[in-house]
Amino acid sequence: MTPPRIETAPESGRGLAAPPAQKRSSRFLRRPRPGQTMVFVGLLVLAGLWIYPFIWLVSASLKSSSEIFGRGLNLFPEDPVWENYSQAWTEVGFDRYFLNSVLITGGTVLLIVIRSALAGYVLGRFDFIGKKPLIAVFLITFFLPEGYTIIPITQLTDQLGLLNTHLGVILGLGAGGQIASTLLYAGYFRQLPKELEECARLDGAGHFRIFFQVMFPLAWPITATVTILTFLFAWNTYLLPLVFTLSEPGLRTLAVGMTVFVGEYDTDWSGMAAAAVISLLPVIAVFVVLQRKFVDSIAGAVKQ
């Protein structure tokens, strides 16, 4: 859709500069304005396509079910039905799902931050026997798809007796994988000056105190990045909580609860929309508040 639009910009500019002799200077001095405007209009249309589903969703969550498909493209509800929210929250059980999502996301973030910071510290700053094979294993498994590991992970969790527990889901999400976080910490710790440890050691601090009182606090920008990335991952994940809670409805997360809702109340569209808003709101709110950090985190993680 858009690539041709980019092409049209200079072309229409070329049409504007009539005599070929002046072409060069005119392009240099006057930017092709009609092309510029077209690009901007195209951008606006595309932006409309991107925001529309969200606006529609909020509007649908305040309509009655018959109104959603009955009033054409009108986005304004006749009479806002706030009960859709209270119904999804209490009757369908989204209060429970919400709590589960918070617990599981919180636990996963904590687990990944701690384990990645510890491993990243020694990987980034020290040389030890077994380091190279360890990094080789990390790189080999970097792109391992979730669909590949889900069956053994389910079996393992079952054998550990954790299949229908929050802990089981947290371990399943956070104990393996997530190598990017470890590498982010390693990259950050690597470039800190060596004098830091030497000074601390002169003060009589051991390895653990150096890490927890000096190094880990220093790495807060990475901790923020890893927290954001893990939060997104854990809040939005679906396959693992779905499989782990097949036999335990009380443990469903928002994403899983939502799909069950669809199965059980398949014509309650406005309730569905309200439930979707409830599920999406926290992650969107966090994003809007921290958006600079979000975008920098992701761009930074890629540059590494």
Add this chain to the structure above:
Amino acid sequence: MATIQQPSRTTPPGPLPQRRGRLRRIRQDWWIYLFLLPTILGYGAYTVYPLVASWWYAFLDWPGFAATGTFVGIENFERLLEDDLFWNAFWNSIVFLVVAVPLRVGLALALALVLNRAKTPFKGFFRTLFFLPVVTTGAIIGIVFTLLLDAGGPVSLAMVKSGLLDSPANFVADPDTSLYAGIAVWVWKWLGITMIYWLAALQTIPRDVHEAAMIDGAGGWREFRHVTLPLLVPFLVIITLIDTVAALNVFDLMQTLTGGGPSFSSEVIEIFIFRTAFQATVPELGYASAAAVLFGLLTMAIAVVQALGFRWARRQMGGAR
């Protein structure tokens, strides 16, 4: 990967036999291994073990959650290769990848180029807006789009009103379009993150390159084609790799949007695995594992090919400098 730093103390030099030196080092570094313990345990149990166990499971006949399976050799693989539904899922995944990845990478590049220009107004606002779907939950977006794409939903209505469609249509429920509906929603959801990758890549191109091109009279398309694009090739390879792997991990969106249907028309490999292992009336863990192993191999093969491409591109760049 990491530049190797000398340990803070020196290893004993000289006559000591190599073996004793290594043991001593390990003993001296005990705390390093303690720091690594959570990662080694977790990674071992939840990443390396599943990697290996999948292979073992793939050789078992293992119905449901019975305690364990019986060894049947390569029977599962033989069955898979003759299973039309497996090949259907395989080709659906390939089509998804081949259509969706260029769309996402190309559209995101175009968007990034526009948003990277000094003259574009409200850049921050647009960036936020296009990024918004990225932070949302794929499974929920899938459900929301079943409503949006319903025959009575706004997309179909708007298309009928503007004359693009003769009569209302449900793209998700039509076997001819369900996979492409999934592709469209996937591109919509993930475009923003690829756009951010591209913006980060464009930032690495120094401003004076742009100015030099302007002085040479190479504006707009020509500057892009001959100056910007060659500089972006290494990024193109790495971004394509990231997005390709992402295109193979679309379970949440596809499962909730189409569920693989209607009549398997949009069933990708992951849904095939999930259905075989957890949703069938008689779950077949061994058979599903065999499919998972082939799926893993496919992902790895694609990653390796692209990593080689990346190295090649980087060498080309090095040669040019």
